[in-house]
Amino acid sequence: MVKMKLPHANLIKQLINGRWMMAVASFYILACSGATYIFGIYSGAIKKELHYNQETLDTLSFFKDIGANVGIIAGLMNDMLPPWIVLIVGAFMNLFGYLMIWLAVTHRIARPPTWQMNLFICAGANSQTFANTGVMVTFVKNFPQGRGEVLGIIKGFVGLSGALFTQAYHAIYGDDSRGVIFLIALLPSLVTFIFIFFIRIITPVYDKREKRTFYSFLYLALLIAAFLSLAIIVENVVEIPLWCYKAFGAMSVMLVVSNMAIGVRAELAYMKQRPRLESSTVNGKKEQELSIANELPNVGIKATLSGKTPSSCQLDVNEDSSRKPKFVTKLKLFLEDWPQRGDDFTIPQALLSMDLWILFLSLTCGVGAALTAVDNMGQIGESLGYSPRSISTFVSLISIWNFLGRVGSGFGSEILLRRYRCPHTLILTMVLAMACIGYILIAFPTTNTLYIASIILGFCFGAQLSLYFAIMSELFGLKYYATLQSVGGIASPLGSYLLNVRVAGHLYDRAAQRQFVQAPGHMHGELKCMGHECFRLTFLIMTTVSGFGSLVSCVLAVRTRNFYSQDIYRRFHVKPDNGERPCESGH
Incomplete structure (x- = not known):
């Protein structure tokens, strides 16, 4: 009996320890x-229960964006500590931040001062950077081929989570939007604690089914996205009972869980492939020597092609030099050994790179404008007379198309890059230009145009983020990727503050005050603005800003056209020693 159980136990152990189960987790x-x-x-619930005006609410939204995008601490921790510690810290921050907001909104604690609410939402949102960094950087190192595809699919699930939360919230709480705050406090932390130890660095190996998986x-x-879209249509066209919402929520969860079947199938297929690789030897070398070294992502194009070690290893100062001060010698070597694009x-070095600052400026414009639209969608819908259910539909549409933008730009940009050498930077330029259409639809709304705007802006928002993470890894390497992508993330809250707080919130409150002066009798309680003029000027400004960001991104596309004309992923190809072709990541 014991002998019969051992192979079964060994199989389970291999499944749990495999790369594909890490992917599923x-x-x-x-x-x-x-x-x-x-x-x-x-x-809307925060604004109503805590009696905020729009500028105060947009300030709260700004601190949310700071937390969600400034992940420098998470990046530095990820560079020094194992991923599971990063994820644990993020889980506790999420639970603390959102739980305190829920307690305040439901009046279970005394109304906190505004600065405390800003702190709570910043902490809760910052937990997202710990989850993203701990998972995403580990994922890219475990699957180094096809950055756009890898980043597209993993970032896509983040975008899809908004629609999943919406279905779960309607199934559990109906239309009580306060309940969703408790849901986002509890669920992410619980799931992280369950799957935390699956997230770890695993040496990449040749797997001929990797692209297919x-x-x-x-x-x-x-x-999943199609099902959620169908659920949204049914919920808006037909009055359905609560049990239907529960059924939609349960089906959504089941579809997400079914990723496990794909992961198990892929891991079993790799186990069948592995003995063939182990039995095929060249000069006595076993399958273990087919693995990509952990340090491979940390070796740039120049170092790989020339056979040189990374430039950081060449910064040793000759201690015997007495003519030049040590600082001058280091500075000279620092400048002489400047890395090329694609090196680590x-x-x-990255902070002194012109490419980084051009990318930073374009994202400040693009993501800042997109976040302004996403964060104000509740107030935009309310000002145009849409119902609360319609507003949740807009948010769900943004989430679904956010997902489609991430995976579409991830997989689509990789195909365009490999087949036609179309730079990711050029695709980013086109996405920023496309977003202007959505802003114009909000500035000049007609019947149901907000649905179309939600689709366009959701897609463009997701595509920008996916392309940004891919471009950062391609131009500046993976060695300090966790920190560098977090530094670049400062662009999002900076743009959000300038456009959301200083523009959108200020102009909304000014329009609301003007309406109150003209007709004081129709307003009671919170100050509201109703009509097209509430956000028209705001989104004309967003259109201009996003268009400017597109022009700035075009400069980066011109600067990097020669870099993207090369096979930038050549150093990540894993060649098996049994005569089989390496996996073609473009097909």
């Missing part, structure tokens, strides 16, 4: 890590 954690994208659902995950994610930049 990553999807589960990230599918619960997009609470910041449904701020439009519960922002990623497309299987993609097809399932598209099926150190943090100081």
Whole structure:
């Protein structure tokens, strides 16, 4: 009996320890890590229960965006500590931040001062950077080929989480938007604690089914998005009872859980492939030597092609030099050994790179404008006379198309890059230009145009983020990727503050005050603005800003056209020693 159980136990152990089960656990954690994208659902409850005006609410939204995008602490921790510690810290921050907001909104504690609410939502939202960094950086190192595809699918689940939260919230709480705050406090932390130890660095190996498996995950994610879209249509066209919402919520959970089947199938297929690789030897070398070294992502193009060690290893100062001060010698070597695009930049080198600041400026414009639209969707819908159920539909549409933008730009941009050498930076330029259409539809709304605007802006918002993470990894390498992508994330809250707080919130309150002066009798309690003029000027400004960001991004596309004309992923190809072709990541 014992002998019969050992192979079964060994099989389970291999499944649990495999890369594909790590991938599945990553999807589960990230599918619960997009609470910041449904701020439009519960922002109205905060505004009403705590008696905020629009500028105060937008200031709260700004601190949310700071927390959600400034992940420098998470990045530095991830560079020094194992991923599970990063994830634990994030889980506790999520639970603390959102639970305190829920207690305040439901009046279980005394109304906190505004600065405390800003602190609570910043802490809760910042937990998202810990989840994203701990999972995403680990994922990219475990699957180094096809950055756009890898980042597209994992970031796509973050975008999809908003629609999943919306279905769960309607199924449990009906239309009580205060309940969704408790849901996003509890669920992400619980899922993280369950799957936390699956997230770890695993040496990448040759797997001929890798690309096929990623497309299987993609097809399932598209099926989830299609189901959620169908559920939204049914909920808006037909009056359905509560049990239907519960059924939709249960089906959504089941579809997400079914990723496990794809992961198990992929891991079993790799186990069958592995003995063949082990039996095929060249000069006595076993399958273990087919693995990509952990340090491979940390070696840049220049170092790989020339056979040189990374430039950071060449910064030793000759202690015997007496003519030049040590600082001057270090500075000279620092400048002479400047990395090329695709090499591993150190943090100081990246911060001194013109490419980074061009990318930073374009994202400040693009993501800042997109966040302004996403965070104000509740107030935009209310000012145009839409019902609370319609507003939750807008948020769900943004979430679904946020997902489609992430995976579409991830997989689509990789195909365009490999087949036509179309730079990711050029695709980012086109996405920023496309977003202007959505802003114009909000500035000049007609019947149901807000649904179309939600689709366009959701897609463009998701595509910008997915392309940004891919471009950062391609231009500046993976060695300090966890920190560098977090530094670049400062662009989002900076743009949000300038456009959301200083523009949208200020102009909304000014329009509301003007309406109150003209007709004081129709307003009671909170100050509201109703009509097209509430956000028209705001989104004309958003259109201009996003268009400017597109022009700035075009400059980066011109600067990097020669870099993207190369096979930038050549150094990640894993060649098996049994005569089989390496996996073609473009097909």
